[in-house]
Amino acid sequence: MANLSTRIHNLTLKNPVLTASGTFGYGEEFADFIDLAQLGGIIVKGTTGEKRQGNPYPRMAETPAGMLNAVGLQNIGVEAFCSEVYPRIKELDTNIMVNVSGSSIEEYCRVAEAIDSLERIPAIELNISCPNVKKGGMGFGTNPDMAAQVVNAVRRVYHKTLIVKLTPNVTSVVDIAKAVEQAGADSVSLINTLLGMAIDVERQRPCLSTITGGLSGPCVKPVAVRMVWQVAHAVQIPVIGLGGITTAADALEFLMAGAKAVEVGTANFIDPAVTVKIIDGLQDYCLRHHIDDINDIIGII
Template sequence: MADLSVRIGNLLLKNPVMTASGTFGYGVEYADFIDLSRLGGIIVKGTTMAPREGNPYPRMAETPMGMLNAVGIQNKGARYFAEKIYPTIKDIDTNMIVNVSGSDIDSYVAAAGVIDELDRIPAIELNISCPNVRQGGMAFGVSAKAAAEVVEAVRKAYRKTLIVKLSPNVTDIVSIAKAVEDAGADSVSLINTLLGMAVNAETRKPILSTVTGGMSGPAVKPVALRMVWQVAQAVKIPVVGLGGIMTATDAVEFLLAGATAVEIGTANFVDPTVSVKVVDGIADYLQRHDMKSVNEIIGGLET
């Protein structure tokens, strides 16, 4: 069988398939369906320094081949994670990565610092792109200067692999990716959700309590693929691609466009076993094309 392993910074992934933050809980939610150790990594739910109640219900709307969410990073805080949740997930045999969010630079740094202390968390994904948090979140991700500032500050406080999750809700994602690379990120992951909206014509009201929300699912895949391709050409650090991946073929497309690894998000809601199917499907693809390593297809798009 072909070698599926890839490297992101100091992080070795047994295969390029991870699950996306906010779609896979802490991994254990899916343990009845799949062997979690078969995954390259699990990126757990967005974690902030202070606990967050999240946005009011309703938080979800289905859209054509996609969905909007407005969860608002509901979580019990980094300390609760470290004390109560981490002990229950630390022995899962894959890369357990924490998605870290904040509302200002200090809160990003503080949360990253708490996670840094946890031996079995080899990396964080810094979320500078959540569209559902009024204060901060995406505000950092939409300006190259603000993105660089928060990444630089976290880089000083955090010693392990630092992946920065980028927002697609920008004019020029390449300039932000470059700014984040210069500020010391080991990798960028993209895309976070696209800002969207849904209306109920009968009630004349928005469906989401927050009016707008983040769009995900197969409908966003072409946008994600384009952005991954653009960014991968412009930066030297590895790119993690996500956005609407439903099948192994979708994942291979992202790898060809230049992603070193991929994340599966909304697809987990449709098929709880999809992530391991994508792992198997990538292996089949490599075998079918007589390739020894997944690295042979990364960035292999022939244009």
């Protein structure tokens, strides 16, 4: 058996496969299908200061090799997460991380601070890249100064591993990555969804209630691999890659491009057991290629 364990800052992952926020609920939804303890980590859904209802239906449209979503951060709020969900999932033998979202710097800090006090949550993923909310979200992630400001503020109140999730909807993702590294991020994850749009020509209306939404799935993978490769060569902090990963080969592309870990998102909707298949596939690959340690192929491109 090859070593699949990798490190993100001072966090040890038993393997580099994490689940992407918003595609895996709180993990419990998948417990019938896989042993959650096999995962490198679970990033639970975007959590905000208050409970949010999200955007009106329809919030999803299937597109070629992908899907658009406009869920808009529907979630129960950080207080309910801490009191209701955390006690149910804290004993899981994997790294549980919370995707932290907000509309203001104050809200990001409030959520991060609340999560900081949860003993069994070793990291947060700061979501400065959600394309589906009117205020905040991607607004913070498209400007290097704004991105740095949020990260700076959260860094002051959050003491564990701070991952910052980046949007691809920018001219230079490298500039944003460098700005958040400078501001104290321990790691960056990319890419969040690409802003997209689809029209129902029979009804002559947009497919989504919000008109635009976030594109994910296999169709975004080449864009994501390119951005991960660019960022991995530009920053010193570990990069987590995501965008359209469906197979172990997809995950390996991201690892070779420089990602220390990967997140699996949309593929969970199609095969709820896909994460474990990807982990098994990484072992098979290492065996076939006589690789003792997965870290030996990280960033080889």
